[in-house]
Amino acid sequence: MNSIDLSPLYRNSIGFDRLASLIDHALTSENAVNGYPPYNIEVLSDNRYAISLAVAGFVQEELDIQVEKGVLTVRGHKNSDEERKYLYQGIANRTFERKFNLADYVEVIDADLFNGLLTITLVKEIPEAMKPKSISINNNGKVLEHKAEEKRTKEGEVA
Structure with missing residues (x-):
């Protein structure tokens, strides 16, 4: 490639x-990627998202969700103790691993398993220090370097 x-x-x-x-x-x-399990990524609001995975046949104990270094990993471990004989098996009951790369400041806040859908809720919370801010422009005719020089002079007098 x-x-x-x-x-x-x-x-x-x-x-x-x-x-x-x-x-x-x-x-x-x-x-x-084999496409299993199928999933949706939904925008709930400006800074809230949801990932829904179709995990029919899995119970809560067979699912594992982890976040490490900006990667959300969802794993399903299917342990079948029963030996079943199928004439046709169209429902996949297999182990899977699905990874999602998360943007900076995106955090997983909740996970819910209901009616065969695992829904993971995410929120993007930008720290206050990282949010855009307005910078005022001084209009008094002085050059920025002169202000720095005045500050050093005053600090020298105080010490």
């Missing part, structure tokens, strides 16, 4: 180093 040159995207971007690895992972793993 050919790799994509992302260098033009980085000319005006800073801090998006993880993006290249996410795109590369998506391009290489999309062919390998």
Whole structure:
């Protein structure tokens, strides 16, 4: 598979180093994913999301949800003690692992299993320090470097 040159995207971007690895992972793993279990990703509101996985036949004890280093992993472990004879088996009861890459500041807040759907609720909470803020522009004719020099002079007098 050919790799994509992302260098033009980085000319005006800073801090998006993880993006290249996410795109590369998506391009290489999309062919390998078998599509089980099927899932939906839903936008509930501006900063709330839900992932619903169709996990019919699984009980709560057979499901595992973990978040590590920005990756949400959902695993289903199906242990069948019974030997069953099927004429036709269209319902998949197999072990699975499904991974979702989470953006920065996205946290899992809840998980619910109801009627064969595992719904995981996520919220994006940007810290106050990271939210956009307005910067006022001083209009008194002084250059910023002069203010820094005045501050150093005053600090020197105090010490």
